[in-house]
Amino acid sequence: MSLEWNAALYETLADPMTRWGTEFLGGLDLLGDEYVLDAGCGTGRVTERLLARLPGGRVLAVDGSQAMVRAARERFVGDERVDFSRQDLLELDVDEPVDLVFSTATFHWIGDHETLFLRIFDALKPGGRLAAQCGGEGNISLVAAATERVMRKDRFAPHFEGWTDGKLYASPEDTRRRLAAAGFVDVETWLQPEPTLFQSAEHLAAYLETIVLRSHVRVLPEADRSDFAHAVAREMSEGDGPLLADYVRLNMLARRPTS
Numbered sequence: 001m002s003l004e005w006n007a008a009l010y011e012t013l014a015d016p017m018t019r020w021g022t023e024f025l026g027g028l029d030l031l032g033d034e035y036v037l038d039a040g041c042g043t044g045r046v047t048e049r050l051l052a053r054l055p056g057g058r059v060l061a062v063d064g065s066q067a068m069v070r071a072a073r074e075r076f077v078g079d080e081r082v083d084f085s086r087q088d089l090l091e092l093d094v095d096e097p098v099d100l101v102f103s104t105a106t107f108h109w110i111g112d113h114e115t116l117f118l119r120i121f122d123a124l125k126p127g128g129r130l131a132a133q134c135g136g137e138g139n140i141s142l143v144a145a146a147t148e149r150v151m152r153k154d155r156f157a158p159h160f161e162g163w164t165d166g167k168l169y170a171s172p173e174d175t176r177r178r179l180a181a182a183g184f185v186d187v188e189t190w191l192q193p194e195p196t197l198f199q200s201a202e203h204l205a206a207y208l209e210t211i212v213l214r215s216h217v218r219v220l221p222e223a224d225r226s227d228f229a230h231a232v233a234r235e236m237s238e239g240d241g242p243l244l245a246d247y248v249r250l251n252m253l254a255r256r257p258t259s
């Protein structure tokens with residue numbers, strides 16, 4: 001799956017991710033002087049909230065998309081507490097180990113959580129923590145069902161032959177097992193339903209095309225992408241019902257042992 005994103009559109013559409021990320025961050029204990037790696041920082045909307053909790057700390061903002069890193073860099077011009085790195089998290093490599101790896105709305109985009117957790121473990125100081133939230137088991141299953149129905153339509157079906165969505169909505173149990181296998185202790189994982197209502201079909205279609213169906217639309221000719229997203233939005237609401245996305249977040253907390 002390509003690591004590139006449309007950062008300008010993401011910045012205008014990411015209210016749900018910012019809301020969940022901010023709430024998740026609010027539940028974390030921070031001293032305020034930590035060195036934190038934001039894994040999949042996007043345009044920096046949640047990173048900004050993270051920095052507000054770190055008056056004496058520093059952040060390494062990491063993302064695989066060049067456009068996202070550029071947007072985050074522009075957001076924090078002049079703030080010496082932040083550094084940036086364009087990296088695939090599956091090959092994460094840091095010069096200086098961090099106190100905390102923080103991440104929101106990112107890990108489900110990465111299919112290989114075994115490798116991801118090993119890379120994160122290695123980036124942490126002994127005793128360092130992982131605190132992450134991403135899409136979890138059952139996430140947007142109604143949206144996925146609506147998408148499948150649109151994918152089967154004659155106009156779109158040929159483009160999806162042999163195509164697979166690389167996302168992973170992991171269960172708390174599998175995640176606990178994978179984190180323990182990577183060497184983490186004090187592991188906690190749990191699901192958090194976050195049903196999310198959209199105000200207009202137009203807004204929902206733009207949101208789907210840019211974010212949720214980002215890897216689907218890539219296989220389509222450019223001229224068909226918006227139609228595909230609009231068709232899924234219509235299918236979700238069955239014409240004129242509420243525009244509801246059945247989000248489920250997976251939260252995970254874990255610690256690298258001190259020795």
Ligand SMILES: C[S@@+](CC[C@H](N)C(=O)[O-])C[C@H]1O[C@@H](n2cnc3c(N)ncnc32)[C@H](O)[C@@H]1O
Nearest residue numbers: 017040041042063064065088089104105106109
């Ligand atoms: C939905 S955005 C979340 C951004 C931000 N954390 C937020 O909550 O708004 C997902 C981000 O993960 C990044 N990402 C996805 N897969 C990645 C990978 N393998 N390595 C690095 N970044 C990745 C994307 O580039 C994107 O910026």
